Amino acid sequence: MILCRTIPELKAAVSKFKRELTEGETIGFVPTMGYLHEGHASLLRRSTKENRFTVLSIFVNPMQFGPNEDLDKYPRNEERDLALAEASGVHAVFLPSVEEMYPNRPLTKVTVSQVTERLCGASRPGHFDGVGLVVGKLFHLVQPDRSYFGMKDAQQVAVVQQMVDDLNFPVEIVPCPIVREPDGLALSSRNVYLSAEQRQQAVVLSQSLELAKKWLDEGKLTPNELLQRVQNHITSVPQAEIDYVELLTYPRLEQVPANDPISGSSPLILALAVKFGTTRLIDNTLLTFGG
Structure with a gap:
């Protein structure tokens, strides 16, 4: 080398x-x-x-x-x-x-x-x-x-x-593809900054993404409804401070109608940025679905 x-x-x-x-x-x-x-x-x-x-x-x-x-x-x-x-x-x-x-x-x-x-x-x-x-x-x-x-x-x-x-x-x-820890946390060089308690709570990010896919499979939601559910789940842990939770087209990253049921065949990205103390973590998932 x-x-x-x-x-x-x-x-x-x-x-x-x-x-x-x-x-x-x-x-x-x-x-x-x-x-x-x-x-x-x-x-x-x-x-x-x-x-x-x-x-x-x-x-x-x-x-x-x-x-x-x-x-x-x-x-x-x-x-x-x-x-x-x-x-x-x-x-x-x-x-x-x-x-x-x-x-x-x-x-x-x-x-x-x-x-x-x-x-x-x-x-x-x-x-x-x-x-x-x-x-x-x-x-x-x-x-x-x-x-x-x-x-x-x-x-x-x-x-x-x-x-x-x-x-x-x-x-x-x-x-x-994203590589994750066994509990779902996305690998990041910044994970080293997390305290033991913050590290435990940070799995809420991947959990939220998995729940979002489950909620979409169960029935049609509007972007506003989906984002509100995701935000509520993230803030259920005490140290999570949301920077953003957004649902956009991918890869153009354009907004989707907030109050129309999510449908179609184009991929969307559900993207998160959340702070735990001073450590800012990002995560996302691509959503594809029939319409």
């Missing part, structure tokens, strides 16, 4: 891989902010299965953090990350410093409109501009054929896919 800390080192590794590719072989890429867990490992294993070479990036991108967010406290463990990467069959890891990625404060924004205006885009203004900038930069440097993203951040997947489509990036975006 090649460890690259500078852009020239990464470019040299990518050039080496490209020289070794034979017809039909590809390069896969998994961009992360590190503190890797089984969710990341599932992306890496899929990439190594589907591509000749896999590149992993580990970079806590300051451009996607707001002034009052957890940039300085974001968990980091380089030694463990590299061990997981090697065990997952990664061929190169790009682990740059902030100064390497941004020698000067960037003046360029990569803004994707509409799909960034709701959910985390509304709660974290400018967040997806930072995501678009760093992902675009990494795609340019790695030049992958495929890039793998977890559906836990389904809005990020939609934003990156829209950017790729609009700018004709020659890369296939591969959405991958």
Whole structure:
């Protein structure tokens, strides 16, 4: 496994891989902010299965953090990350410093409109501009054929896919399923912030999503009725503070009529963001149904 800390080192590794590719072989890429867990490992294993070479990036991108967010406290463990990467069959890891990625404060924004205006885009203004900038930069440097993203951040997947489509990036975006703990909590690097009591209560997120699917199977509800039930279930635990609970089309993230019974064949996303103390967790499920 090649460890690259500078852009020239990464470019040299990518050039080496490209020289070794034979017809039909590809390069896969998994961009992360590190503190890797089984969710990341599932992306890496899929990439190594589907591509000749896999590149992993580990970079806590300051451009996607707001002034009052957890940039300085974001968990980091380089030694463990590299061990997981090697065990997952990664061929190169790009682990740059902030100064390497941004020698000067960037003046360029990569803004994707509409799909960034709701959910985390509304709660974290400018967040997806930072995501678009760093992902675009990494795609340019790695030049992958495929890039793998977890559906836990389904809005990020939609934003990156829209950017790729609009700018004709020659890369296939591969959405991958959410990986969960045995009790249903979605894996997240931020779970480490939870106290024991908060960790126990946080399972209300996945429980709410499962209940929503059950309620829809039992009979037709309007979005307002479904959202109210979900909100009531989440707030039944004392430490849960709702940021948002929304039902939108996916991947366009457009609003649906609030008082019309939910029906049709297009997928909808039920997306949640909830704080437990200072820890903000997100989760979602895609809903498909007959109509």
